[in-house]
Every structure is written in C-alpha cells, then in structure tokens.
Amino acid sequence: IFFNIVCIPSLFAESINVNQSKVRISVRPGDSASGAIDVENSSATDILVRAYLEDWQYSKAGDGTKDFYPAGTMPHSASSWIRFVPSEFLVPAHSRQQVNYTVKVPADAQGTAFAVLFFESTMGRQAAQETVGMNVVLRVGSLFYVDCLGSAERKAEINGFSLSSPGQGQPAQLSLNLKNTGSSDITTDAQFHIMDDTGMVFDRGQFDPSYTMPGDAARLRAESKQRLKPGAYTMVITVDLGKAQKDLGLDAGPVIVKETLVSVSADGTIVAQGELQ
Numbered sequence: 001i002f003f004n005i006v007c008i009p010s011l012f013a014e015s016i017n018v019n020q021s022k023v024r025i026s027v028r029p030g031d032s033a034s035g036a037i038d039v040e041n042s043s044a045t046d047i048l049v050r051a052y053l054e055d056w057q058y059s060k061a062g063d064g065t066k067d068f069y070p071a072g073t074m075p076h077s078a079s080s081w082i083r084f085v086p087s088e089f090l091v092p093a094h095s096r097q098q099v100n101y102t103v104k105v106p107a108d109a110q111g112t113a114f115a116v117l118f119f120e121s122t123m124g125r126q127a128a129q130e131t132v133g134m135n136v137v138l139r140v141g142s143l144f145y146v147d148c149l150g151s152a153e154r155k156a157e158i159n160g161f162s163l164s165s166p167g168q169g170q171p172a173q174l175s176l177n178l179k180n181t182g183s184s185d186i187t188t189d190a191q192f193h194i195m196d197d198t199g200m201v202f203d204r205g206q207f208d209p210s211y212t213m214p215g216d217a218a219r220l221r222a223e224s225k226q227r228l229k230p231g232a233y234t235m236v237i238t239v240d241l242g243k244a245q246k247d248l249g250l251d252a253g254p255v256i257v258k259e260t261l262v263s264v265s266a267d268g269t270i271v272a273q274g275e276l277q
Contacts, residue, residue: 015043016091016121016140023101024145024248026152030107037099037142039119041091047121050088051099053079056116056143058185062218064211066143068116076213078113078146081105103146110151111183111214115144145185145244154241155182158258161276163235172224174205176237176276180212187211187244189252190220194262195234202226202233209243228270233262237276 019038027033041047055074059065071079084101091097101117120139160177180186190207203226210218220239236259242252258276265271 016041016047016049016119016138018119018140018142020142021140022143022145022248024147024245024250025103026147026149027103027105028149029105029109029151032102032104034100034102037101037117038096039089039091039099040096041093044093046093047091048088049091049097049119049121051084051117051119052087053082053084054116054118055079056114057213058211058216060216062210062212062216064187064209071115074114076111076113078103078115078144081109081113081146082115082117082144084117103144105146105148109148111148112152112185113146113148114185114213115146116141117144147184152184153182154184154186154254155180156186156239156241156256157181158237158239158256159276161235161237161258161260161273163262163270163273170227172228172270174207174222174224176207176220177217178210178212178220178239179217180214182241183214185211185213185244186241187247188218188220189240189243189246190222191238192222193236193238194224194226194228195236197232202228207239228262228264228268230264230266230268233264235260235262 017040025033053071055069055071055077056066059067081103084099089097118139118141122137157179162175164173188210192205193201194203196202203224205222207220207222210220212218239256240252241254246252260274260276262273263271
C-alpha cells in the first residue's frame with residue numbers, strides 16, 4: 001500500500017514532451033530537408049532519453065489510431081531516409097534538448113512515406129526493481145509525413161451512400177464509403193447538407209473524420225439533427241481530403257462534392273434513395 005501511495009506517483013511525476021508531434025515536409029526526390037525537435041523535461045528530475053525510429057500506419061479502424069512496426073518493414077516507410085543526432089542524451093530537470101534531423105529522399109521515391117521518431121525513457125528504474133521488479137517506460141513520438149514533390153497525390157472514391165432512420169421520431173443515420181486511391185495519407189473533413197424541394201437547407205451536419213493510408217478504405221458516419229419530414233430532398237455531401245494539411249496551416253484539398261435524391265413517405269420511411277452523382 002505504501003508503495004502504491006508514495007512510489008508510483010513519484011515515477012509519473014517524471015515526464016517528457018516534444019514540441020512537434022507531427023512533422024510534415026515536402027521534398028523533391030533526390031533532395032534533402034533538415035529540422036529540429038525539442039525534447040522537454042518538465043519534471044524536477046534529470047531524465048536519460050533514448051531516440052529511435054519505427055514505422056507507423058493508421059489502423060484499419062480508420063479512426064486515427066495508429067499501429068507501430070519495426071523500422072523499414074512497412075511498404076511506405078521513410079525510416080531509412082532519416083538521420084538524427086543525438087540518439088541518447090540526458091535532459092536536465094526543467095530543461096530541454098534539441099534533436100536535429102535530416103531527411104534524404106531517394107531519387108526514385110514517390111508518394112508519401114511515413115516514420116516515427118520515438119523518445120523513450122525508463123523512469124524510476126532502481127526503486128521499481130528493488131520493490132516489485134517493474135520498470136515504467138515513458139515514450140513520446142514525432143510522426144513524420146514525407147511528401148515527395150510532384151507525386152504525393154490525394155485522391156479518393158466516394159460511394160456506398162446509405163441513409164436510414166432507426167425509428168419513429170429518430171434522426172436519420174448517414175454513412176458512405178471512402179477508398180483512398182491516391183499515393184498519400186488522407187484525413188477527411190466531410191459535411192452534408194439536406195435541401196428541401198424549395199432549395200432551402202433543411203438540415204446540415206458533419207461526418208466523423210476518417211484517416212487512411214494509400215489503398216485503405218473507411219466508412220464515414222453522421223447523424224442528422226432534424227427528423228426528415230415527408231417529401232423530396234437533395235442530399236449534398238462535401239468531402240475535403242486535405243484536413244491534415246489544413247490543420248498544419250498548409251493548403252487543403254482536393255474537395256469532392258457528391259449529391260443524390262431522397263424521398264420520405266408520410267410515415268417517415270425512406271422510400272427512395274439514389275446513387276451518389
């Protein structure tokens with residue numbers, strides 16, 4: 001009990017952070033780009049940090065969670081392109097250490113490649129081993145997205161639209177399929193507008209974002225705010241494929257716009273739904 005109350009909180013008082021959780025750079029094949037990441041120790045204890053590279057990709061869930069793999073094992077790996085110094089260093093209490101990196105892109109590279117530079121420290125090693133034989137490993141990372149200029153293309157196919165209402169008086173459920181057919185990662189910013197037969201906006205909303213690598217597929221979902229009344233509607237869907245770039249202050253897009261017709265019966269049942277055009 002004493003260990004749980006006193007020792008474990010003291011271990012987690014040690015912490016490291018990075019000033020860049022994402023590094024997105026555009027480099028012409030055959031050229032290189034350099035930069036730096038600050039590793040900060042916000043605790044009152046000196047921390048020994050080890051830096052190393054791994055591969056990563058978005059999980060098949062498409063919700064932004066990530067899977068990590070040994071460096072150089074994934075099809076779109078940038079791990080072998082990255083060099084950094086130092087690889088092991090002591091960060092004094094309430095201080096920071098700069099880690100310099102260089103990305104050298106091969107002359108025949110295409111699309112976007114990915115890697116993660118992890119910074120890892122084993123906290124409270126001595127006390128933990130003497131008490132229960134346990135180490136607490138702290139790890140933070142900077143994700144690398146390396147766009148090869150001229151070939152990093154964001155394209156997608158949008159289809160499989162579905163609109164359904166689960167019950168009387170319930171909002172409509174919207175979903176559609178997205179297939180990443182380009183050569184780069186895609187984070188979506190998708191919206192819908194429901195227009196009535198007079199051309200006025202009856203309802204609008206946001207789809208959950210999706211996160212895909214080249215070749216991946218995802219299902220985008222949303223919910224209407226208003227219950228659809230009997231009548232005819234035009235559903236307009238706008239999908240921005242460049243949310244990740246927009247979040248970093250870069251140029252967004254491209255944008256895909258699709259629409260379809262929907263008919264609702266007197267009892268609120270969706271009786272007709274066209275294909276996305």
